[in-house]
Amino acid sequence: MYPLKFEPILKQTLWGGDKIIEFKHLNESLSNVGESWEISAVENNESVVANGLDKGLTLSEMVRKYRGDLVGEANYARFGSKFPLLIKFIDAKLDLSIQVHPGDELAKKRHNSFGKNEMWYVVSADKGAKLISGFSQQITSKEYKERVYDGTFADVLQSSEVQEGDVFYVPAGRVHGIGAGVFVAEIQQTSDITYRIYDYNRKDKDGKLRELHTTQAIEAINFNDIEDDFRTKYDELKNEPVELVASPYFTTSVYDMEEEISCDYSELDSFIIFICIKGSCRLIADGEEEISLMSGETILLPAAIQDVKIIPNGSVKLLETYV
Secondary structure: OOOEEEOOEEEEEEEEEOHHHHHOOOOOOOOOEEEEEEEOEEOOEEOEEOOOOOOOOEHHHHHHHHOHHHHOHHHHHHHOOOOOEEEEEEEEOOOOOEEEOOOHHHHHHHHOOOOOOEEEEEEEEOOOOEEEEEEOOOOOHHHHHHHHHHOOHHHHEEEEEOOOOOEEEEOOOOOEEEOOOEEEEEEEEOOOOOEEEEOOOOEOOOOOEOOOOHHHHHOOOOOOOEOOOOEOOOOOOOOOOEEEEEOOOOEEEEEEEOOOEEEEOOOOOOOEEEEEEEEEEEEEEOOOEEEEEEOOOEEEEOOOOOEEEEEEEEEEEEEEEEO
């Protein structure tokens, strides 16, 4: 097996900006690209292999073909042919809706789906740009409904000004929103279930108010999710992995490198995903398969790969994630 690249799935949105095309070095003229789905097994939005002997196969076809050799034996036993993670870049030119995601139990009951726990890594942010994460004060479900209907719901949410390198873990149940001017890499469970609570009275391309899920969201919301700042604090170190998130759903580290690093994955029973945030590098898998990686690109290393050497071209910043 070899390191896999996939064709990006570009999503034009009402709130999308102009950063993704340039960041990913794409020869495209699309406007308002709000999302690039880098690795996806979501139904009707499946990633397709872009390189090597398996070029043209979907991610689900790859899992069915290679099983534990691709995802890890424990992951295959746990998830079967369903790839467990969804990787995105999100560029918000305008504020995204305020929303919440259900956990595994509610998502299974209502949608026969995984829940949606996720994290954001801020790739860039305009001056003063903000992320919404959690509540700033305690409210009841009754007050929630009243505030949604009278337009004051945002007044009780925790809003944080952000900059490049900021990290937020967003567990299912946490009310959240991405503000205008924020560009993030998002790592999440494979799920496209979102309960939209408030959308600034925005209209769709047909001039209609976008659908809200105010009532459906009540059962999903964690009303005790209160904190001064939900930002993840971590040490910014050079030339070694720094863990950002360790959860039952994924573990993510950042590599800020100017020197060569060797990674031994022989004891890890999982695929590895590398997301290039800045710069470029070469990766050599098991001393044989070499692949280049530059900003805006994402690769999937099958679980069968045991050793990876990362060789920066000057400097490079990567996110590494696995289950």
